[in-house]
Amino acid sequence: MTNSTILTKANQLFALIVLVLAVTFSAKASTLNEFLPKADAFLKVHVKNGSVAYKTIHQNPAEIETLYKMIGEMSLAGTTESDKKAFYINAYNLVVIYWVTKHYPLKSPLDDSGFFDKIKHKVAGEDMTLNSLEIKKLLLPYKDGRLHFALACAAKSCPPLASFAYLPAKLEAQLNERTVLAINDPEWIKVDKSKKAVALSKIFEWYKGDFTQNGKTQVEWVNQFRMEKIPTSFAVSYYEYNWNLNEM
Secondary structure, X not given: OOHHHHHHHHHHHXXXXXXXXXXXXXXXXXXXXXXXXHHHHXXXXXXXXXXXXXXXXXXXXXXXXXXXXXXXXXXOOOOOHXXXXXXXXXXXXXXXXXXXXXXOOOOOHHHOOOOOOOOOEEEOOEEEOHHHHHHHHHHHHHOOHHHHHOOOOOEOOOOOEOOOOOOHHHHHHHHHHHHHHHHOOOOOOEEEOXXXXXXXXXXXXXOHHHHOXXXXXXXXXXXXXXXXXXXXXXXXXXXXXXXXXXXX
């Protein structure tokens, strides 16, 4: 056998290996077109008025486990910024639900040490904590305060979790809808006209920079989404966060 023949066969073998690996990767990788309808259907069934049926999911975990696996295997190659933003919002919310149900019963997500800042999950092929996912994939790249009204934290003081998946084509409208819903809820933004004061969620204290961009005050940011505006002269405080599980 000549060197030329050996080289040709080696090249053919290499090409075959590359093809097999490509097919294998393609078979394993999840796509948004597969993931989003499954996520939407799951949330429609298991989330009502911002509360989650953790016990039911815990007893029948196959669906959330499938979604969790899809999140880890997701390929974002060739996707748009809206695609990525929608994916990472849904990924965050579903990972939170997955981890609560995996360790159910819990009274609070804080009962599981490192829930947000130590435990790592595979998201689109990367290992990261929930905090890293929130900050590095959403808050820092997009600088969009509305994200805080779309993300779940499994607690009663969170803005109410949506009973649908965030979709790239509807993302702007969905983010506005969830922000308006929370900002106009008197239990979430607590205005006391007699004392000329407003009590905001701790979210506004923890993530103050997200609500004071471009020289705005927090009240000015809130007023963008309020039907009844809050006077900017009102004193601002932050009420205590209720970390009890947002269980149905």
